[in-house]
Amino acid sequence: MPPDENEIARAVALLQAGELVALPTETVYGLAADAANPIAVRRIFAAKGRPVDHPLIVHLAGAGCLDRWARDIPSLAWELAEAFWPGPLTLVLKRTPAVPTAVTGGQETVGVRVPGHPLALALLRAYAAAGGGLGGMCGLAAPSANRFGRISPTDAAHVREELGDKVRLILDGGRCQVGIESTIVDLSRDGALPLRLLRPGRITPEQIAAVIGVWPEAPQPPSAETAPRVSGSLEAHYAPATPMRLVPSARLAEVIGILRSTERRCAVLCHSELADATAPHALVSLPVDPQRYARALYAALRELDQTAADLIVVEEIPATPEWAAVADRLRRAACGAGLPADSLNRP
Known part of the structure; x- marks a missing residue:
């Protein structure tokens, strides 16, 4: 079923006004806000009860928006984007000065991806066509649309159960097809090899190696000395209330x-x-x-x-x-x- 243009137009208007919109992706449902608007981004943290130093992933309509969010982009990043976007792969890169630190958790890196869900892409493209939010950055911060640390939603009904009236609009795109969050790889070390795998997901190390010729390093406990902090990296996460x-x-x-x-x-x-x-x-x-x-x-x-x-x-x-x-x-x-x-x- 094609995306409802009226619903998308309403979502764009809410996002431009700094409000929150839940949207489906191929991984899980996300709680979206204008990633260039620090006030809107803070609403995400408040709605989820999320620690403010926990970075958010920025969702883009296409790789053509990437250089607004990242600088010193290595050739490996473009190769991976060509191979896996739209899709469940997040690239961690050095942020541009225009990226709010509210999105990055105070770090000098930013996680970006192009989602592979038709409704998410339709919204992102309509958002870009309408001006792309503050500064024309054309990015939506969209962590999972649930209370922080709890089970990620893979259906619009789950979002309603979790957040209720904390979100102005929930776009219903059906059940998510991947069902777990994106693979995250770190390319913020000036393209140095091997890449660091910060979170496993549907895109496997073998698939990444098939594109760039080198297997990424296995996930390591993140710290200031070893790797950027990323979504889903805490030991306790994705959890039910029942033991x-x-x-x-x-x-x-x-x-x-x-x-x-x-x-x-x-x-x-x-x-x-x-x-x-x-x-x-x-x-x-x-x-x-x-x-x-x-x-x-x-x-x-x-x-x-x-x-x-x-x-x-x-x-x-x-x-x-x-x-x-x-x-x-x-x-x-x-x-x-x-x-x-x-x-x-x-x-």
Whole structure:
């Protein structure tokens, strides 16, 4: 179905006025504001309860807008943009002086990408055609449209549940097709090789190496000395309010049985078949395919989080490179699960 031009026009007007609009991307739904407007950007942080030093990713209509946001752009960046944009790859580059520090968390780098969802692209192009916000920068800051640290939304209904009237307009683009956040790579070291992988996602190190000829460095704990801070880099993130535990496949039935024997309500996310005798309080089964699993992961966690369970038990996934991005999200979700909202704001 083609984008609703009236809805897009309304969204553009709200964004130009410094308001917040939720929009779908191929990864997750984003909470968008004019990235060049520090007042609008601060509204994102307030609505999400997000720490102000946690940088935002800027979404662009195309690579032609890139030099408004980044300087000293290495040739590798253009190669990766040509290969993967529009799509779920974020490039971290040196920021231009025009980029507000509110977007970058006070850093000298900025994360940018061109989303691969037709509705997001239609909005970004209409926004650019209408002047592109303050300074004609044509960028929208759009972190996930949820309370900070909690499960990212992959459906418009999730955004309504999370933010309610904190967002003026929610553009409904259906269920997100990727389902987890973008891959982030750091090119802020003057194009030095190897690149640094700061967050795994749908775009894999193998795919990146196929374009530039070199595998990126594995993700490392970010610090002022090693790498820029980026979205989704805290140990506790993407988390349900219900405590959550990762369990090996071989012990899944045993753990469910123990919980049932102690009358604790157990919600299970698995990819193996469970015998009827081990039936938990609630169950969601996902396919043993990393891309299909990722697409459904956040909706599944959200569903289980609403079952009044005492514990969410997640069957461990295969320990192979294809599952690295999903493994990253599950590990961080388990770290943050059950924690009070204010504790997720601590680095």
